[in-house]
Amino acid sequence: MFATVIRTEEWDRNKRLRELGLVLPGFADPRWGLLEAVRAAVAGRAGTTDNDARSAAGYNAWNFPTRRLREVYRGSGGWDKFEENGVEGIINAERKLKVIAVSTDDGTCDPTRSPRNRTPKGPETGKVIDLNNQMSLFRPEALAAQGGGYQTWEFCTFDDGNDVRAELSCPVHFSGSHFLKFSERIFLIGPGEWQRIAAVVHDDGDDIVPEVRRK
DSSP states (O other): OOOOEEEOSHHHHHHHHHHTTOOOTTOSSTTHHHHHHHHHHHHHHHTOOTTSOTTHHHHHHHHHHHHHHHHHHTTSTTEEEEEETTEEEEEETTTTEEEEEEEBOTTTTOTTSOOOBSSOOOHHHHHHHHHHHHTTTSOHHHHHHHTOOOEEEEEEEEEOSSOEEEEEEEEEEEETTEEEEEEEEEEEEOTTOHHHHHTOSOSSOTTOOOOOOOO
């Protein structure tokens, strides 16, 4: 039977983020870089008006966090940007990892359900998930050591205007243009936690400024 590893405890979550190389130095909260991307997703969706194109909110909820992930992670710990056949995000060649931003539904951070992408994905995304499935028995560190293919993680954000949730998860089954199953899920922002997190801009002082690169 397929079993998904779900990481909800703070110590477990933080340990796994360090293993994945997603903890930025100098910040008390190991989630800082990912939380910046969540803020960008929320701002992007909230910034649309009735005069925008109908798809603008959904596009912004993907584009804004993609841009922010690149701004805060590029040049840190081996991360860079990537774009392959319409799939975009950040990549770490040494760790054999990729992270892509996805706007998801209210299955996000629900241990009884799985997050589903709001916008249907195409066949290139399906190929990525097929590779994840083939590599599901290996941890990213082992993949890097043996020079194998890349493992792709989905940075999921849910925003319904009232609540915001986020998780970092590794999909292994894709069907009907949607993600269905995951080998591992790391809960970043659970139900009801967003208001407290959103109020914190920088928790380590004004002297710490992440590198922002515009290309």
